[in-house]
Amino acid sequence: MLAVGWGPLFMADLRPIAAPFVVPGPSGVAIRTRLKNLTDQDELVLRTVGAHLGSLAADDLKKRCADGLGHDNDRWARRKRELTGLSSSRWAGSITKASHDQWALARHGLAAHMQGLQAGIDMLAHRLSLPLGQKGTKREPGGYRSRQEWHAKARRLACLTVQHAAAVADYDSGRVRVVRGGRRLLNTRHHLDQAQLTQVQWRLRWQAARWFLSADGESGKRWGNETIRVTDDGQLSIKLPAPLADLANAPYGRYLFTCRVGFAHRGQQWADRVAADRAVAYRVSFDARRQRWYLTACWQYAPAPTIGLAAALALGCVGVDANDDHLAAWRLDVHGNPVGAPRRFFYDLSGTADHRDAQVRHALTRLLQWAKTCAVTAIAVEDLDFAAEKTREKHGRRKRFRRLISRFPTGRLRARLVSMADQTGITIVAVDPAYSSKWGAEHWHKPLNTPTRKITRHDAASIVIARRAQGHKARRRTPPPPTDQSDRVGHRSAQAGPNVAGCEGPRHRIPGPRTRCPSPDCDLNAGDQCVQDRSGHTTGPVQLMHSQ
Structure with missing residues (x-):
């Protein structure tokens, strides 16, 4: 499996990831x-x-x-x-x-x-x-x-x-x-x-x-x-x-x-x-x-003006990974963290063309209804194009795979999604599909898979798709050490947005039954590491004494 953390020799083999863009509405x-x-x-x-x-x-x-x-x-x-x-x-x-x-x-x-x-x-x-x-x-x-x-x-x-x-x-x-x-x-x-x-x-x-x-x-x-x-x-x-x-x-x-x-x-x-x-x-x-x-x-009719990417992602995003038999979707907040449980919208691509079209239309209807209940205004999808992947000379004896990509309704699914989303006020954001399944399985599948919630690599790929639309990297942030004095185990395991002010600073103390009521001037020094009780650092009064 190809990882982003490998050396320069392997990084040179990765193709550049194209920037996400807002898909224009129907005309x-x-x-x-x-x-x-x-x-x-x-x-x-x-x-x-x-x-x-x-x-x-x-x-x-x-x-x-x-x-x-x-x-x-x-x-x-x-x-x-x-x-x-x-x-x-x-x-x-x-x-x-x-x-x-x-x-x-x-x-x-x-x-x-x-x-x-x-x-x-x-x-x-x-x-x-x-x-x-x-x-x-x-x-x-x-x-x-x-x-x-x-x-x-x-x-x-x-x-x-x-x-x-x-x-x-x-x-x-x-x-x-x-x-x-x-x-x-x-x-x-x-x-x-x-x-x-x-x-x-x-x-x-x-x-x-x-x-x-x-x-x-x-x-x-x-x-x-x-x-x-x-x-x-x-x-x-x-x-x-x-x-x-x-x-x-x-x-x-x-x-x-x-x-x-x-x-x-x-x-x-x-x-x-x-x-x-x-x-x-x-x-x-x-x-x-x-x-x-x-x-x-x-x-x-004249298409509606396309809104900016930042405005479309202001309330979070829903990432969608299209597969042969279902759509895997997961909601992400504005910081790129998955919220709630993944959703899957199944359809059947066998039978006549009318039956396949109806199945795709019904799945997209359920997806848009769920996205509206999540109060998001953007859905991120992969900008798929299998035109160069259908030749039998490339895949050889893999007839099942060639049949899969040949019948997959990439163009129809995207066109119907754009047309149906235009009536609901939801913006469609297209992202580069490169390595979304690999990186999702590597960075997100194991941490989010629990005994009570089993996720697939398609669910993990939907997170990578949504994070790519938001401008985040695919990999999760490394958790802090277990014995860290400022961050305990389990805190900040998912990275915040790159432009969020104070996302790397210590947390503010919240009053409660355990912490009691902090002093009024507690938050004044919360971001100053020199006032913490650590070796090599001095407190405010001691520093004042030395200055005298």
């Missing part, structure tokens, strides 16, 4: 509700409009991908003019913007794929250059075990090199590969037995995923959106495309739905926004599994 919000009591005519209109606009979106995405890096504003305007006659001006704007965002997202994914391929190539080249059977270290793996494995990895290196060259060529030319509806759902078509789906069921999901029923909002327009409009009393209507104007049941080519829309979550914020005619974007989606229609409303 947007999205809420969803279910569209209930839709008639057959309402569903027919939604399916028809979604299929028509979906075909237009597919053609526009094809053109955008063909433009590649040569795309400019003139080509964007030309595509929008072509779509206006087949839909409307606002529908055309939403379709072209969605195509442009999809191309940018695919290009970002291609860059991440290139980075992963390059990481695998570097690791394979390093391990192939080592002798067979050479042992590795905690930082880098060693050589391969056998000649057969070395030969197989050499072939894999050649394959990854070819794939990386092809990816670089696509990136330089601006070529991307996009599947409207999702590549995963497309591949499911070839494995219907494993997915337990029939061809008809898969076809319904495929069609629903390729529909387009999204409209951007416009500030200053009636109810914040002219294309998909929701009034303050819940009346939903859409602007029909020009070829489908015969389906209208309201003036100006609009269709009014019989259902009423209401948002349970942040409903008042949405109502205030539409009443002020501020922009609100809507998206209508269909869940083919449950046969349900949903309406999603989203909008952007």
Whole structure:
């Protein structure tokens, strides 16, 4: 185990710890509700409009991908003019913007794929250059075990090199590969037995995923959106495309739905926004599994000003160590000392993505509720990023560990925590995750582990995380000697803040049954070591006598 108290030779191997920082709050919000009591005519209109606009979106995405890096504003305007006659001006704007965002997202994914391929190539080249059977270290793996494995990895290196060259060529030319509806759902078509789906069921999901029923909002327009409009009393209507104007049941080519829309979550914020005619974007989606229609409303707002780190930590801090199955949390006071008992908030990351997301959301809800009862205004979390740790070439046969870090929701957990904490007035502080588990197990696990309170190394790591956010060192302060005349056994075993005045001075005497009542001038000389009854020091009157 690596310790901070070791010599300079080992200290040189430690990487520098980055300074903690306050995570900025969210800049947007999205809420969803279910569209209930839709008639057959309402569903027919939604399916028809979604299929028509979906075909237009597919053609526009094809053109955008063909433009590649040569795309400019003139080509964007030309595509929008072509779509206006087949839909409307606002529908055309939403379709072209969605195509442009999809191309940018695919290009970002291609860059991440290139980075992963390059990481695998570097690791394979390093391990192939080592002798067979050479042992590795905690930082880098060693050589391969056998000649057969070395030969197989050499072939894999050649394959990854070819794939990386092809990816670089696509990136330089601006070529991307996009599947409207999702590549995963497309591949499911070839494995219907494993997915337990029939061809008809898969076809319904495929069609629903390729529909387009999204409209951007416009500030200053009636109810914040002219294309998909929701009034303050819940009346939903859409602007029909020009070829489908015969389906209208309201003036100006609009269709009014019989259902009423209401948002349970942040409903008042949405109502205030539409009443002020501020922009609100809507998206209508269909869940083919449950046969349900949903309406999603989203909008952007200016993020709240980020408070200073010192102000956020003025009332203490809660350190959180994220693990595969639970969140380990411990409250610390302003001096960096643990208060009370640790808390653990469990969740289950198995199952579908919706189930995992719900489990994380419920755990974070319990964490924030507990933090509010502790009267703290800051939660310290690790700034985790497993992007460079997922390559199988680095961890080799450790399939269980690779599966663990691959499914761990680092980005989603942090994004949800920031979004949910913004509504409770709690600030999120991100710290460097380096050595938090090692130093927590070394400095805090044994002293805090008692027969009546069993803690884990994850609980100890949460203390290191919170202390790192507060600016303290990870190690505990060394206890005083047992026979010290000024500090008895057990006193000041945890260090106070580095800037606390008088934290190293002797304690003031507290009146009580044992100490009796001290003299009024007792505290005047409490911090002067020369007035203590020790050898080599003189008291006040004696010093006065010698001076005479």
